[in-house]
Amino acid sequence: MLDTFQPLIDASKGLDLSDPAAAEALLEERFPAGSPAALALNAKLRELYEAGEIANNGEPPMTWGRVTKATPESSDFSIDVVCMNGPGPKHRHPKGEIDYCVALEGEPTFDGRPPGWVVLGEGSVHIPTAAGGVMLIVYLLPEGAFEFVK
Numbered sequence: 001m002l003d004t005f006q007p008l009i010d011a012s013k014g015l016d017l018s019d020p021a022a023a024e025a026l027l028e029e030r031f032p033a034g035s036p037a038a039l040a041l042n043a044k045l046r047e048l049y050e051a052g053e054i055a056n057n058g059e060p061p062m063t064w065g066r067v068t069k070a071t072p073e074s075s076d077f078s079i080d081v082v083c084m085n086g087p088g089p090k091h092r093h094p095k096g097e098i099d100y101c102v103a104l105e106g107e108p109t110f111d112g113r114p115p116g117w118v119v120l121g122e123g124s125v126h127i128p129t130a131a132g133g134v135m136l137i138v139y140l141l142p143e144g145a146f147e148f149v150k
Contacts, residue, residue, distance in 0.1 A: 106133020
């Protein structure tokens with residue numbers, strides 16, 4: 001299944017997450033969210049979700065699932081997929097977070113942002129929130145670094 005996520009891995013390699021806006025711009029150049037390749041990936045992600053192969057743990061407003069731990073094959077990113085239509089748990093990104101967001105129902109936003117790329121910088125903390133519909137989010141975490149925060 002990792003091959004499905006390869007375009008996102010390739011687009012994310014070597015990004016400087018200390019400047020989230022610049023990282024998002026580079027991601028959009030490397031793998032534009034509205035491109036034919038992205039639309040094909042979105043369709044594949046929907047298919048995997050509907051088949052129960054990704055984001056298959058938990059219950060709404062948030063289901064989740066791990067695709068891979070950080071490995072050399074995943075360019076040292078852990079990859080998780082979450083389906084949300086509300087808030088998730090507060091957490092911190094010691095090394096940053098790269099999110100690829102796909103609308104499933106309605107006109108959802110993720111942390112107030114439309115579908116596409118969202119980057120959270122090194123050390124950032126947030127309560128991830130999908131609003132206005134249902135959003136499928138692919139999380140790429142450098143070295144799998146992630147901490148829950150109270």
